[in-house]
Amino acid sequence: DADVTQTPRNRITKxxxxxxxxxxxxxxxxxxYWYRQDPGLGLRLIYYSFDVxxxxxxxxxxxxxxxxxxxxxxxxxxESAIPNQTALYxxxxxxRGPFYNEQFFGPGTRLTVL
Amino acid sequence: GQQLNQSPQSMFIQEGxxxxxxxxxxxxxxxxxxxKQDPGEGPVLLIxxxxxxELTSNGRLTAQFGxxxxxxxxxxxxxxxxxxxxxxxxxxxxxxxxxxxxxTRLHILP
Numbered sequence: 001d002a003d004v005t006q007t008p009r010n011r012i013t014k015x016x017x018x019x020x021x022x023x024x025x026x027x028x029x030x031x032x033y034w035y036r037q038d039p040g041l042g043l044r045l046i047y048y049s050f051d052v053x054x055x056x057x058x059x060x061x062x063x064x065x066x067x068x069x070x071x072x073x074x075x076x077x078x079e080s081a082i083p084n085q086t087a088l089y090x091x092x093x094x095x096r097g098p099f100y101n102e103q104f105f106g107p108g109t110r111l112t113v114l
Numbered sequence: 115g116q117q118l119n120q121s122p123q124s125m126f127i128q129e130g131x132x133x134x135x136x137x138x139x140x141x142x143x144x145x146x147x148x149x150k151q152d153p154g155e156g157p158v159l160l161i162x163x164x165x166x167x168e169l170t171s172n173g174r175l176t177a178q179f180g181x182x183x184x185x186x187x188x189x190x191x192x193x194x195x196x197x198x199x200x201x202x203x204x205x206x207x208x209x210x211x212x213x214x215x216x217x218t219r220l221h222i223l224p
Contacts, residue, residue: 004156040123040216040217041216042120042202042214042215042216042217043157043202043214044214045211045212090156090157092156099162101145101147101162101206101212102147102159102162103159103212104159105149105156105157105158106156107154107155107156108154108155108156
């Protein structure tokens with residue numbers, strides 16, 4: 001079984017709709033992250049969390065919100081989706097200890113906003 | 115803010131050839147990481163480097179943490195078809211944040 005899972009894997013939605021992407025992990029890691037990937041732009045950090053209820057903005061947080069209600073779950077919401085939020089979204093986790101910067105990624109969610 | 119320049123953007127090579135790619139920055143990084151992303155999947159960590167000058171191998175892959183702490187290199191020897199994918203470098207900067215390069219897309223010609 002995968003250590004980091006994301007649901008849904010694919011989603012097509014319309015402009016203005018509220019969307020939630022879910023991430024779950026069985027690695028027991030404290031730290032979780034949401035990234036966005038666009039062709040030719042690499043991975044850009046949206047939000048990250050170092051513990052339950054801890055939320056920190058990343059490089060491109062505008063238009064997004066997150067929730068960390070449990071250690072194993074970190075959800076990303078688009079309150080009112082717009083077409084330029086069409087992208088591949090990745091959740092990642094890392095441990096608290098000395099290797100905290102070694103991140104483990106989920107399989108991704110492909111989101112299309114029409 | 116800190117930025118990483120990863121090159122080349124894409125490579126077309128023959129099976130069996132060696133591959134070299136690199137990441138550079140005008141800033142100092144404390145950790146360098148190399149990831150590979152297969153089509154339709156998330157990135158997977160290949161090699162982590164923690165000390166300037168460090169040279170680490172993982173099978174046919176070898177990565178080095180530059181002495182100046184401003185660059186890192188990844189080499190793949192004797193490429194095979196399953197090496198196809200996007201390779202990302204990532205650096206841990208002074209503000210304790212991970213920054214990713216834009217990726218090198220590797221294509222292998224039959």
